[in-house]
Structures are given as structure tokens and as C-alpha cells.
Amino acid sequence: MSLVLDPAAQDLLFREARTANTFTDEPVTDEQIQAVYDLVKYGPTAFNQSPLRVTLVRSQEARERLVQHMAEGNRPKTLTAPLVAILSVDNEFHEELPELFPHAPGVKDAFFSERTVREQAAGLNGALQAAYFIVGIRAAGLAAGPMTGFDPAGVQKEFLDGDHTPLMVVNIGKPGPDAWFPRSPRLAYDDVVTTV
């Protein structure tokens, strides 16, 4: 075998894990999310910029405000998931860089003085962190249901501010009945990987 990761972990994180569309009633606790964060916060980002921010939507009132901005097909699952998280990026992440990248404190001004540069960096590195977060949800024995089918401007206005851009909304919980479609096919290795 070419992988060192044990097969049970491979199954938990990738092979058996699926995007869930239904959930049981079992609650997802703050302690679980904290354990997920305390694992995936170590995933790498450029200059350790760590732009990802997480808004946990727990109250029924907030849940109803959120679904108003979501695609119709996503509303029922987002209304019934035990927990919903809005993943966004902080486009002003550079303010934390002297603390986050202490061995080169000049990075903040040398690379990130322009907002457009920060937005591009935050989009890429925040997406990396969103993927680590999805993997972390699975590491907690939970299913994630990431969605991009929502109005970003509406979600931003409702829950964030002008410095935060939403990336995705993630339903979180134990999978319920008929939680997923059959697994869709993946591209073959030779269609994805080339060598020069």
C-alpha cells in the first residue's frame, strides 16, 4: 500500500464519507465544533494567513433568515440540519499577520497592503481552510453538507459585514434516512494527472 493513513481513517474521511442531504435529530454540540477547529486550524495557508471565519447558525430565527437567501432546493435541509455553519473569509486578515507569522512581521505591508490582493488571497486560502473544516467535520464522525447555492450578497448583508465574504453554507449532523444520492463517478487518474 502506498498510503500510511490507516484504512478506517481513509473510509471515515474520504471513501465512505458522503455529502448528506438529510440528518437525524441528534444535536451537534459546541464542544464538537471546538474539537474540529482545534484539529483543522493546523492546516496550511500562505503565510499562515488563516482567513476563514465560521458563523454557527443555531437559533430558529437566524435559521429562517438564512434560508430566505438560499436556493429553494437547499432550504428544507438547511431548516432541518442539527447545525448550520456559514463559512466566510475575513478580507482584513492581514491585521492578524504580525501575530500569525511572527518570524516575518513585514509580510503584512510587503504583500497585503492592497484590498484586491487580500480578497484574492483570502478566497484561495479560505477555500483551503473550508476543505480542512469539511474533513474535520468527518473526523468528528459527522456528515457535512456544503452548499454554494445561496445569494452571497444577501447572506453577507444578513450575517456578516463589508469585510467578510461568504464562501459556503455547511449543514452538519448525523446522516438521516436516504441521506444521499448514489456516489457519482470520479475522473480517471489519467484525465487529471499529467507529467512533464
Next chain:
Amino acid sequence: MSLVLDPAAQDLLFREARTANTFTDEPVTDEQIQAVYDLVKYGPTAFNQSPLRVTLVRSQEARERLVQHMAEGNRPKTLTAPLVAILSVDNEFHEELPELFPHAPGVKDAFFSERTVREQAAGLNGALQAAYFIVGIRAAGLAAGPMTGFDPAGVQKEFLDGDHTPLMVVNIGKPGPDAWFPRSPRLAYDDVVTTV
């Protein structure tokens, strides 16, 4: 414990894993990369769009062409890493959607007829897949050294085509002497996660 993933796997993928800046001479084989791909290809993307493409830079000639487009500080490690991968996205990924998302073949035309929409979707979903790939490299017992310090237009022109946008370059191998800086601090849970 709130996590189901066993502690050894947590260490391998996140807690002990580090971005390596030096590497041993031990080769990284195509079989290892195939095993990584066959694991991480299951990571979720929107509509299973799977835009990530991987260019393995193996020949010395290609390695020298690549470093011409990289930031000075990144050149020595990219010249000496056992394997280097250019991660890019295919902005024409929609052509594969009828095969990749067979239960809703209309998605290709309903959502992805515009190139700018595809570029945005590929940027986000390709970055998710790049993170899965980094996690997969670690699952193979290897260290990854992802870098965004390069000229994207130059790398695109040298190795890709107008339909493929480079996301990052990743050095891959077993960590060598003095492979990393001390671990930088991470943001506290309460600075990242809020509840509504």
C-alpha cells in the same frame, strides 16, 4: 473526546504534519501519487464538478523552466524537492459534468454556460480539491510544501493553456534537515467562530 478519527491519524494529517522547506533524496513514485488521487478524488465539490488538474514536474528541464517563474525564495526548494506538482483548474470542467453528475445532466447548461461563472466555481472548488490533495500527500506519509509565490501568467503559458488557471505549486517528499520553522500560532476558537 469529540473526534472519532484516531489520534495517530490526527497527528499524521494535521497536528504533526508541517509544510516542508527541505526534502531528502527519497523519490516520490507515480504509484504514491495515484494512491493519493484515488483517495482524495472522493472529496466533495459542487455538482461533483472536480475542476482540479495536476501537472507533475519530473524532468530536470521542466523543473528549470518552472523555477524561472517562481519567487526567488521558493526556487531552491522547488529545484531540490523529489517531486513538484502544479495544481491548476480546468475552466472548461462543465464539459465533463454530464458524466460526473449523471442524475442531473442539465446542470451543465443551467448553471455553467458562462465562462466567468465557471472560472469562479473552478477557483473555489479547485481550491477545495487542492486542500484534499495536501491532506492526501500527508496520508501517504509525505510532506507537502504548497506555494503561491509564482507568476501565474508565466506558469500558465509555460505549462498549461488558456483554459487552465494555476492555483499553486506543491513540493512533495520526505522532510529533510531543518525542514520547517517553529510552528506559528493559530487564531483562538473565539476569534474565528461566532454563534447567531
